[in-house]
Amino acid sequence: SQKIEQNSEALNIQEGKTATLTCNYTNYSPAYLQWYRQDPGRGPVFLLLIRENEKEKRKERLKVTFDTTLKQSLFHITASQPADSATYLCALSTGTASKLTFGTGTRLQVTL
Amino acid sequence: DTAVSQTPKYLVTQMGNDKSIKCEQNLGHDTMYWYKQDSKKFLKIMFSYNNKELIINETVPNRFSPKSPDKAHLNLHINSLELGDSAVYFCASSQRGLADTDTQYFGPGTRLTVL
Numbered sequence: 770s771q772k773i774e775q776n777s778e779a780l781n782i783q784e785g786k787t788a789t790l791t792c793n794y795t796n797y798s799p800a801y802l803q804w805y806r807q808d809p810g811r812g813p814v815f816l817l818l819i820r821e822n823e824k825e826k827r828k829e830r831l832k833v834t835f836d837t838t839l840k841q842s843l844f845h846i847t848a849s850q851p852a853d854s855a856t857y858l859c860a861l862s863t864g865t866a867s868k869l870t871f872g873t874g875t876r877l878q879v880t881l
Numbered sequence: 882d883t884a885v886s887q888t889p890k891y892l893v894t895q896m897g898n899d900k901s902i903k904c905e906q907n908l909g910h911d912t913m914y915w916y917k918q919d920s921k922k923f924l925k926i927m928f929s930y931n932n933k934e935l936i937i938n939e940t941v942p943n944r945f946s947p948k949s950p951d952k953a954h955l956n957l958h959i960n961s962l963e964l965g966d967s968a969v970y971f972c973a974s975s976q977r978g979l980a981d982t983d984t985q986y987f988g989p990g991t992r993l994t995v996l
Contacts, residue, residue, distance in 0.1 A: 803984060810989075810990070811989060812885070812971050812973070812988050812989055812990055813971075813987050815984040858924065868926060869926065869985060871924040873921075874923075
């Protein structure tokens with residue numbers, strides 16, 4: 770069956786360190802993968818999109834990699850700050866009418 | 882200024898009642914969506930409309946009926962509410978909805994509690 774799994778429910782790191790979140794998928798052949806941020810009581814907000822033929826994408830302190838052989842995407846936040854604390858969701862586009870299938874999410878907590 | 886808005890933000894109701902949630906987007910997007918996020922925070926698509934036409938209809942009980950009077954609005958009507966319907970419902974929109982590169986813009990969510 771198709772699955773999208775994010776490495777852990779929660780990740781705690783110290784301010785200034787790099788946070789690395791993992792998204793693994795099985796039985797999908799996504800052409801695109803997206804990352805969203807969700808704060809408590811709010812809707813998800815789009816962060817980055819990466820295509821299958823792109824190895825890496827960057828935006829300010831964010832970096833996403835996409836390895837279609839390993840069926841994995843890594844999401845990095847460098848020089849993390851307490852304001853980065855949120856739940857991060859990966860989502861696969863399955864190629865049908867922009868249908869997004871979301872992973873289970875990882876709750877990131879950045880402490881001082 | 883709000884891009885995607887939903888009403889109400891909170892909805893508390895008794896089992897068996899019928900309720901509606903409304904969604905509006907002012908982004909000029911062609912496609913709108915309804916998602917359900919359960920207590921474990923898993924976000925799952927329910928429906929999608931492109932220019933008022935239903936294009937995604939996931940395995941959802943037929944007690945749930947979406948209606949799109951125009952491409953800026955997508956409402957969700959739920960009949961005979963059950964305890965398991967308690968969740969946060971998110972509306973979203975995207976520009977075309979027919980391309981994998983479309984990113985989605987989410988509303989603030991409606992927290993439905995069925996007692």
